[in-house]
Amino acid sequence: MTKEKIKKFMIYGVYGDILKYKNDILTTEKEPWKSYNKWQWSYITELLILTLKSLIPSTKSVKTQIDYNRFREELNLWYYYRHGYNEILLKSAKGKLHKRNYWIDEDDSVYSRIFLITASNKEFSEVKDEVIKNILYTTGNIENLLEGIVLSKLLHLLINENNRNIKDLLKEEIIHLSQKDIVEKYRKHFRFDIKTYPNNYTIVFEKLRISILNLLNGIKEKRFKRLKISLDILQGNIIYFDNIEYDFFLYGLMSLFMPRTKKIDYDNIKLIENLAIYLSKLRNGRIPPENLYIKDYHLPDIFKFNEGEFFFHSLLNKCKVIKKEKTNTYIKSLISSKTGMYRFIKIK
Structure with missing residues (x-):
């Protein structure tokens, strides 16, 4: 069942990204970058694929982690085949990331990347560790970080068939999330010194943490759009794809709640299916790390x-x-x- 969920999420997630590229990004993309292929996906799926290529089983513990030498080289290459515009990713790829961009700009590609990390690991402690590291690689935006952690917890529970008291478990996760612990444990993974944050990091972190708790308690919040819609899907308030915006994460999540999803087809769907199978093999430890490691x-x-x-x-x-x-x-x-x-x- 887990294998089928992973496959379903990827197929429909990519479909949502294709629709978004066609509907939104294509209208703003300029020549020579514009693609007229009606099944073209955006940088969201491109980052999904290059992150998957960077995943490698740990030789020290039972987990799958990102090889950041590979991830960096993949990102450098992506700069030249990209579709769509994501300023913070482009700056990261070219080594021109400025501290203001890093702390303020959001990176919506994290929502495809956290799916891969969650699906490739069975223990949430390992998921959370890798999610935090990977988000911090491209953005220090606190809202991105907190939403990424909570959504990865949601995915972990759904993939592992734990559908009981999900909101309570999400609340528990955010209640015990310590800003101090994150800063101390992941200090070397921040791209800039925490002292360069353009405000009081601790105060902003705590305000946003409370905002997520409010949202989980049913209080309306303007922030955390994907989490808000995810909770509506979870509670049965949204039951059709037509009621959500085109988005990789939301389409993938919605597919898990549809008893009968409509059959879809698009160019390279077989590639996505094969990548989903590969991801499941990584999750189950069926791929030796030496087969994936690039020495030279x-x-x-x-x-x-x-x-x-x-x-x-x-x-x-x-x-x-x-x-x-x-x-x-x-x-x-x-x-x-x-x-x-x-x-x-x-x-x-």
Whole structure:
């Protein structure tokens, strides 16, 4: 049952992201980045896939964790094939992250990433540890952090068939969440010194923690949109996809509560199904870590290869340049790889 839930969440989550790209992002994306493929997904799914590729079983304990050397290289590569705009991710990928962006800007890609971390680990203590580390890698936004922790707890309970008193268990999690413990334990995982936070970190953290508790107690709150809608889904106040916005996390969650979900199909759905199977294998410890670890990275400049040429890239495996286009302002290469087709763009 857990395996089916993971598969369902991924398939419908990606579908929600495809609809969002088509409906929202495509209208604002500029050339040459704009994609007219009606089944194109956005950076939300792209970060899902590259994070999954960065997951590796621990050799010290029973858990799956992120290899941050791999994650960093994957993020650097993503910069050139991205779809949609996420400023804080772009700055992270190019090493231009400013402390103000880090502390203030939200990163909505965390909601696809926390799903992977939650689904690949059986113990919530391990889930929580990895979720906090991964969120802090791209944003120090406290709202993002708190919502990510609570939603990962919600997912953990649902995936593990614990549907009893979910709201009470979420309250318990947030009540015992200590700002002091997080700062002390994860100090080295913050990208900037906590002293550079543009306000009083402790006060803001506690205010937002109380806001989540209010929301869990039925009091209306303007913040924590995904948690708010997730609770409505959980309580049966929302029972149709038409009643929620296009969103990876919300579509994935909604699919778990639909007794009969409509059959959907989109380009590369088989890839997503295979990735879900792979994720379940990671969860069950069926993939040796040595099979995933990259000792020496071979990362050639993709844009130096000409149309028809083959090459090897540690993150993409065997590749072929299908098409290459050069203009006065950019270079665009269409690359065929083991995991599908990639469109790489480099601005001159």
